[in-house]
Amino acid sequence: MSRSDRLTASLARVPLAQLPTPLEAAPRLSAELGGPPIWIKREDLSGLALGGNKPRQLEFLMAAALADGAQAVVTTAAVQSNFCRACAAAGAKLGIKVGLLLRGTGQEDLQGNYLLDKVLGAELRFTDTQDPYDPRIPLWLDEFVADFTLRGLKTQVLHLPGRTGTLGAAAMVCAGEEMARQFADRQLVPQAVFTAVGSGLTVAGLVLAFKALGLPTRVIGISVQRPASFIVPLIVERANAAAQLLGLAARVDANDFDIDDRHMGGGYGVPSQDAVGAILLGGRTEGLLFDPIYSGKALGGMVAQLREGCWSGSAPLVFFHSGGAPGLFANAAQLTQWLPK
Ligand SMILES: Cc1ncc(COP(=O)(O)O)c(C=O)c1O
Secondary structure, eight states: OOTTOOTTTTSOOOOOSOOSOOEEEOHHHHHHHTSSOEEEEOGGGOOTTTOSSHHHHHHHHHHHHHHTTOSEEEEEEETTOHHHHHHHHHHHHHTOEEEEEEESOSOSOSOHHHHHHHHTTOEEEEESOOOTTOTTHHHHHHHHHHHHHHTTOOEEEEOIIIIIHHHHHHHHHHHHHHHHHHHHHTTOOOSEEEEEESSSHHHHHHHHHHHHHTOOOEEEEEESSSOHHHHHHHHHHHHHHHHHHHTOSOOOOGGGEEEEOTTOTTSTTOOOHHHHHHHHHHHHHHOOOOOTTTHHHHHHHHHHHHHTTOOOSSSOEEEEOOOOTHHHHHTHHHHGGGSOO
16 A cells, blocks of 8 residues: 555555556557557556456455454355456455355356465356346355355455445545555546446546546446446445545546447457457557457457547546456457458
């Protein structure tokens, strides 16, 4: 934790991530796209078993779990979830048992995050639903907790509705404040920060931080899972729950950010040709790794907006690189058709 994390200073935190993550210029990517200068916020380098936007969140989530005396946590997401992998790593580091309810069959290729979950010692269960908002999920999590409790483990659920989402958004306020410091150090006033949107916690935290700090930088979320009409109200709700938790006077409304939902392709978890094009562009010009489910689709969305002429001038654009590299390996077979021979 940095001593300058003013906005989130009231919350307990356990050190897990490598922070601050770097803010790097991307001159070759900028030259190729021909628009404003592009910078990359390297949240993909946040450590904890391959980084991304989850290690920072786990600093807050695990601190809260430890404060409640938890010896185990259970959580749920897709079989290739980056959050689950980072949670498994955090649990291993802190001596907390981690149970993962994964949306999948368990018969998937042992690759990417699923492979890492096993390497990191998590206990895995599977559910056949593909819908993260399936109302049966809380019941299955309760069963998981009951089993751990029978084994003598005081267990806490990490699940987006409720405190987990609020703490996750608050953690991303810390990322926003960190970026604001880095902008000031380099005398940058970016026009916009782009990032991938799944649950929307990252956008919620960044928008709240910029609003609380009076930064004019616009946050643009590229949705990979849900249409804007679904996710915008959730982002507003989570940002304002975080504001309340942090005791900030600022409040967020739907006019404070933009969600571009034109880049979901075939849906969540399905690589798209545009995402693969963006992955190859980022790799070829800057030596960066993006994944086809989150950060590659988001980069594809930013590239599309630049090609549509939405952005001009000399004030920079920032791409918040939320990680996800294990997804590259998990999707190798689907990517083959679009990769150079
Ligand atoms: C690599 C990566 N990028 C972006 C996101 C989306 O972040 P959020 O859920 O905060 O919208 C996720 C979420 O799982 C992720 O794993």
